[in-house]
Amino acid sequence: xxxxxxxxxxLVSVAAVFxxxxxxxxxxxxxxxxxxxxNQTADDAWIIGASGRDIWNDNDRFHFLYWNKTGDITVTxxxxxxxxxxxxxxxxxxxxxxxxxxxxxxxxSLTGAGRRAFQWRSERGRWSASHNNWHSDGYNDxxxxxxxxxxxxxxxxxxxxxxxxxxxxxxxxEYGFRQFGPSQDIAFEDDEFHVGVAVTSHDRTxxxxxxxxxxxxxxxxxxxxxxxxxGPVRYAAQVQETAQDVWELEGSGTIIGGTAxxxxxxxxxxxxxxxVTMYLDNLERRDNLSSGGLMIRASAExxxxxxxxxxxxxxxxxMMYRPTAGAETVSRCIGVHKSELDLKIAxxxxxxxxxxxxxxxxxxxxxxxxxxxxxxxxxxxGRAVASNDLVYWPYRSKLVxxxxxxxxxxxxxxxxPPVVSTSSSxxxxxxxxxxxxxxxxxxxxxxxxxxxxxxxxTDFSRSDNGVTLSGDVFTFGSSSSSADQFGMIMSxxxxxxxxxxxxxxxxxSEFLEQGGYQSSIVVFFAT
Numbered sequence: 001x002x003x004x005x006x007x008x009x010x011l012v013s014v015a016a017v018f019x020x021x022x023x024x025x026x027x028x029x030x031x032x033x034x035x036x037x038x039n040q041t042a043d044d045a046w047i048i049g050a051s052g053r054d055i056w057n058d059n060d061r062f063h064f065l066y067w068n069k070t071g072d073i074t075v076t077x078x079x080x081x082x083x084x085x086x087x088x089x090x091x092x093x094x095x096x097x098x099x100x101x102x103x104x105x106x107x108x109s110l111t112g113a114g115r116r117a118f119q120w121r122s123e124r125g126r127w128s129a130s131h132n133n134w135h136s137d138g139y140n141d142x143x144x145x146x147x148x149x150x151x152x153x154x155x156x157x158x159x160x161x162x163x164x165x166x167x168x169x170x171x172x173x174e175y176g177f178r179q180f181g182p183s184q185d186i187a188f189e190d191d192e193f194h195v196g197v198a199v200t201s202h203d204r205t206x207x208x209x210x211x212x213x214x215x216x217x218x219x220x221x222x223x224x225x226x227x228x229x230x231g232p233v234r235y236a237a238q239v240q241e242t243a244q245d246v247w248e249l250e251g252s253g254t255i256i257g258g259t260a261x262x263x264x265x266x267x268x269x270x271x272x273x274x275x276v277t278m279y280l281d282n283l284e285r286r287d288n289l290s291s292g293g294l295m296i297r298a299s300a301e302x303x304x305x306x307x308x309x310x311x312x313x314x315x316x317x318x319m320m321y322r323p324t325a326g327a328e329t330v331s332r333c334i335g336v337h338k339s340e341l342d343l344k345i346a347x348x349x350x351x352x353x354x355x356x357x358x359x360x361x362x363x364x365x366x367x368x369x370x371x372x373x374x375x376x377x378x379x380x381x382g383r384a385v386a387s388n389d390l391v392y393w394p395y396r397s398k399l400v401x402x403x404x405x406x407x408x409x410x411x412x413x414x415x416x417p418p419v420v421s422t423s424s425s426x427x428x429x430x431x432x433x434x435x436x437x438x439x440x441x442x443x444x445x446x447x448x449x450x451x452x453x454x455x456x457x458t459d460f461s462r463s464d465n466g467v468t469l470s471g472d473v474f475t476f477g478s479s480s481s482s483a484d485q486f487g488m489i490m491s492x493x494x495x496x497x498x499x500x501x502x503x504x505x506x507x508x509s510e511f512l513e514q515g516g517y518q519s520s521i522v523v524f525f526a527t
Contacts, residue, residue: 033204036063038197045213048091050199051206055090055109055119056128059101061204064094066196072221075195076157078172078214084112086202091210093158094198095165097124097188104187106165107198108156108180112208116154118167118181124189131181155214160195161221163188168224176241179224225382227266229253231302234389235396237264245403246281249292250396253386256291256310256320257329260302264396265295267382273409275346276381279359279402280311282339283385288314292385292399294343296352298375301325307352307373308384309343317341319354319368334368348409350374381406 033051040046050063075093082091089112096105106120117132157168157177163185168177195217201208227239227249235252242248251264270276276294283292293310303326312318317334337358344355344365350372355365383404387397 033061033201034207036199036207038063038065042213044215046197046215048197048199048210048212049207050091050201050210051204051208052200052202053204054088054202055107055198055200058121058125058127060103060105060200061101062090062198062200064096064099064194064196064198066094066096066099066194067217068192069195069217069219070191070193071219072159072161073195074157074159074216074218074220074222076155076214076216077197077212078153079110079156080153080211080213082110082112082199082210083201083208084114085206085208087111087113088202089200089208090117090202091199091208091212092156092197094196095158095160095186096194096198097186097190099194100124104189106158106160106167106184106186108158108167108169109198110154110156110210112202114152116156116169116180120165120184120186122185123187157222158195159221159223160186160193161223166223170240174240175243175246177224178238178240179227182236225266225268227264228300229263230265230300230304231260231262233262233264237266238396239264239266247383247401247403249383249385249399249401251292251385251387251399252389252396255289255388256295256308256384256386257289257331259322259326259328261304261306261386262302263291263384263386265297265300265380265382265384267295267297267380268404268406269378270381270406271378273348274381275344275407275409277342277344277405277407278383280339280341280343281400281402283311283313283400284398285313286395286397287388289388290386290397291318291388292383292397294345294404295380295382295384296345296347296375297380297382298325300380303327305373305375307345307347307354307371307375309345309354309356309368310384311338311341313338317356317368319371321352321371321373323371323373330371332369334366347375 033053036048036050036052038046038048046065048063048065052061052063054060055062073095075095077093079092082089090107090109092107092109094105094107097103102121102125104121104124104126106118108116108118111117115132117130119128119130121128153172155170155172155177159166159168164183165186166183167180169180170177197210197212197215199208199210224239224241227237229237229251231253233251233253237249237251239247239249247266249264249266253262253264255261256263276296278294280293283290290313291310293308295306295308295310297306298304303322305322305324305327307321308319310318310320312333315333316338319332319334320329322329334356337356340359342357342359346353346355351370352373353370354368356368357363357365381404383399383401385397385399387395389395
């Protein structure tokens with residue numbers, strides 16, 4: 001329940017938000033400048049005016065409309081307009097330990113320049129710090145040169161869970177909030193604290209006016225599941241629910257593989273035996289080794305053991321695991337499919353079985369493999385993405401998925417096949433079910449394969465080594481991993497007819513680094 005409303009402003013009487021009673025708003029304008037005010041224009045809407053030098057460093061001068069609260073809370077509002085008395089005029093939700101000027105606090109603000117800033121003072125009397133979109137977060141959608149003429153409404157949210165304050169933003173046409181900057185630990189002095197709307201003009205001689213609506217305070221921490229950058233990355237991870245049960249995770253990082261990982265990970269803690277299922281719609285390619293999918297991991301350490309079922313841009317569905325901390329990653333490329341997939345990892349004890357299928361196909365789950373890895377009693381389950389941005393692509397990759405479903409008990413493979421293990425630099429292939437193509441003769445099947453290969457190479461400007469046939473072995477090579485793609489597209493296709501029983505399988509050589517691209521040889525076997 002909301003208890004008391006107080007505002008640091010000219011003494012007036014206003015109606016409380018959410019149907020609470022009208023009370024006096026108290027005046028505190030020492031070192032403030034001009035008197036502020038808070039006028040309620042609807043049940044959840046206010047126009048707040050304020051002067052004040054700033055909300056910053058070790059003392060604050062501003063106008064504050066607030067409610068006394070305890071426990072976990074979420075405060076949300078729609079920031080509409082703010083008079084630009086200064087580029088660092090500020091207005092937005094604040095959670096504060098006390099009304100005193102040097103109090104510990106967290107605030108998410110719209111600035112006079114039309115940007116966003118999350119700032120905090122971790123302890124009473126300490127200097128403030130901030131994260132704002134001058135920082136390299138890739139979401140600079142408010143430009144000071146145009147905002148004043150064309151203001152853009154934005155939703156702002158602060159969440160207090162325990163002593164942690166987390167900030168979120170979303171545009172008016174977006175479905176869900178995305179986290180803005182890292183969570184911060186705030187030293188609250190008592191069980192009771194203050195939550196509301198803070199406004200400062202950054203100029204003692206001027207009043208800035210903040211128009212806001214949709215103010216809502218709920219006694220619950222409405223945090224989005226945590227997203228973490230594992231290892232050093234170039235750009236911080238972002239996650240957002242863009243429609244009901246549609247999640248977009250954007251991450252940079254160099255790789256999931258080797259002895260240590262660098263990627264974005266949105267996860268929750270699970271324990272015991274589980275089946276984890278996720279629909280993967282698509283992965284945005286930034287590099288041949290951009291990757292994303294479903295992961296179960298021992299910890300957030302870069303070298304942590306893990307078991308993962310991912311899509312890799314150059315290879316399709318790929319199983320990866322690190323058997324022990326700091327060990328070399330083992331990977332196995334299944335190939336062919338890259339989007340609209342159901343992925344599943346089932347854990348029973350230390351045994352993990354990995355499955356996938358084309359979504360909405362009605363097909364049975366295809367059992368990729370099973371492997372034994374000790375991840376401990378508690379482990380992390382979530383979606384992972386890495387853009388491989390080390391050299392060529394200093395950007396995030398976007399992974400679009402459905403929700404992650406965790407079920408008990410797990411569904412295991414009835415008879416797991418033996419594990420085929422290779423190092424992270426080598427891919428072994430086990431294609432899914434055979435596709436049947438009608439052909440009159442073996443010669444026709446051979447001609448069809450050569451024609452498809454040649455056409456593919458021509459379409460993608462891959463003249464390279466061409467196609468050769470020796471006995472029952474086709475070979476073509478390319479200085480690009482596009483050859484790998486075609487090999488996996490054609491793999492496991494069977495030509496059948498009166499005089500033909502002809503099946504194509506696919507193998508791939510070890511990757512060789514050449515100018516940032518992968519060199520490969522693809523071989524087709526006819527049987």
